[in-house]
Amino acid sequence: AQTVTQSQPEMSVQEAETVTLSCTYDTSENNYYLFWYKQPPSRQMILVIRQEAYKQQNATENRFSVNFQKAAKSFSLKISDSQLGDTAMYFCAFMDPMNRDDKIIFGKGTRLHILP
């Protein structure tokens, strides 16, 4: 079965620092999609970044970037110049589009605190 592991339950960093959230996954497939979702205290789930496995280039969205290591099955999220509004729960997610019996799988999340 495909799995997603986030090994850091909670992290804290000072405002303006850079922080990296780790995510590893397990699959035997070659084509798939990976996501990072943010859940602020409002509870709304927001897509942060999306990566297509067949693209070698790491995805970036403003201050957010990923380090996608396909061979190592690693998909870490880097937040640069962190802001107070980045305080949230972050979920890594995996999607195998070709397997009808497999679902969009989420990790257990990392709670990130940005300290003033």
Place this chain on the structure above:
Amino acid sequence: NAGVTQTPKFQVLKTGQSMTLQCAQDMNHEYMSWYRQDPGMGLRLIHYSVGAGITDQGEVPNGYNVSRSTTEDFPLRLLSAAPSQTSVYFCASSYSRMLGEKLFFGSGTQLSVL
């Protein structure tokens, strides 16, 4: 666009009661799903649907029923509520799983079963 509309936002039930969580999307999405979120457990898939008339079980389907009679609506029914079903529930949809499209989430339902 309204996106994914999920109701109610909060609900308290007594053990044994039944209820339906409503979910509607206006984006003509094929894929719809229900997740529950529990502390330390992430989001776990309850049921999902790849189109009208088609539903399938997720990771934790016991105690829940779904139906998909239209593209827009995907209600989740709790048949006989139990305290173990106390959780935050999210409905989510996407245009196409095959294309790896992102999920659009509803605002969640905080359910407490006493």
